[in-house]
Amino acid sequence: MKKRVLLIGYNFHPELTGIGKYSGEMMYWLANNGYDCSVITSYPYYPHWKIQHPYTKQRFWYKTEREQFQSGGRLTIYRCPMYVPAKPSGLKRILSDFSFLATAICKVIQLISHSKFDFVCVVAPSFQFGLLGILYKKFRKSEFLYHIQDMQIEAARELQLIKSKQLINFLFKIEKYIFDKADNISSISLTMTQKIQSKANKKIIIFPNWVDTKIFYPIKNRAVLKEKFGFNSFDKIILYSGAIGEKQGLDAILKSAQIYKNQKNLKFIICGSGPYKQKLHIIANSLNLSNVVFFPLQPFDKFNEFLNIADVHLVIQKATASDLVMPSKLTTILAVGGLALITADKQSDLYSLITQFNMGLVVEPENQEALNNAIIQAIANDKQILMNNARTYAEDFLSIDSVMQKFKRDINL
Secondary structure (H helix, E strand, C coil), rough: CCEEEECCCCCCCCCCCCHHHHHHHHHHHHHHCCCCEEEEECCCCCCCCCCCCCCCCHHHCCEEEECCCCCEEEEEEEEEECCCCCCCHHHHHHHHHHHHHHHHHHHHHHHHHHCCEEEEEEEEHHHHHHHHHHHHHHHHEEEEEECCCHHHHHHHHHCCCCCHHHHHHHHHHHHHHHHHHCCCCEEEHHHHHHHHHHHHCCCCECCCCCECCCCCCCCHHHHHHHHCCCCCCCCCCEEECCCCCHHHHHHHHHHHHHHHCCCCEEEEEEEECCCCCCHHHHHHCCCCCCEEEEECCCCCHHHHHHHHCCCEEECCCCCCCCCCCCHHHHCCCHHHCEEEECCCCCCCCCHHHHHCCCCCCCCCCCCHHHHHHHHHHHCCCHHHHHHHHHHHHHHHHHHHHHHHCCCCCCCCC
């Protein structure tokens, strides 16, 4: 009998970036391999912070989608309404999280009455969704897996999104309760698993993010691609592509662009969507930065070509967040054989990974001078060895098949 898996999390397919991308690919992989899968999620909104077409008219109520696969697997998606703030602040994000918790619990209770799953997997953030997994496990005796993509409470504390010590301590108590009730806990990097293990007092499984190396790959004639996207073939392109929020510290890109604004062939591209994008627009206009170009999130069928126009890929985070979040954008950068320029602390997973495999450049977070110098170093010297190493690492360690097969063995799925 095929195993039945329930996933709970508000980010899911068809979101193209971030957690929704990985949750979606995980469940589609399982369904393609014969599993009977169900998902309790919301309507796609990330990274735009706006419910996306064609779901806009349905966003205020529940919706069920079903797919059947040649493998015999099935995928049922239960979409729940959720408050999505156009300009998310700390308080508004909390309200958004709890709105999904309120609507999702209704669906969980409904499934408890008629559906028996072997595994229930809850994806954090938001961390409190683990309570939904506990609820289902209590009544249906399922295995409860708690997968942590982002250490949300620590990030909220370090970035001052939540300033009340009492509230932070209360949230940690809820998290500890979830840890105690989980049969398995997983996270995406070694450092994150070590941090979680120190709090949970149990073994944490490493379940890294992956990339499809058949979809994302190097393209040799990048000069032609640059012209296709409106640039000169000789332009040197510094690209940031991903979510545009405050935790990345993306104003550093504008400061670099201001330093090098007289180098006409040096172009800084900021691609994506997010609550901080409008503010970056305003700053760039006030500084008359004609060398900064803003792109919307690129369609999936053009994304590989778009990534290949970059001479340097920026992976930027603030110092307070550099060891709390493993950027999902890094996997696709490595797959296309891109030259990654990363801001990361020397004690972080990012620093260890990049330096161990010699597949990119790493500078100290929030050190503007170091970032400026690294950009010039990156475009001035041949970095083909680093780029080749990046592609090799992606092929050897980041394929979805190898990651998912190992994960299945780790949790006996």
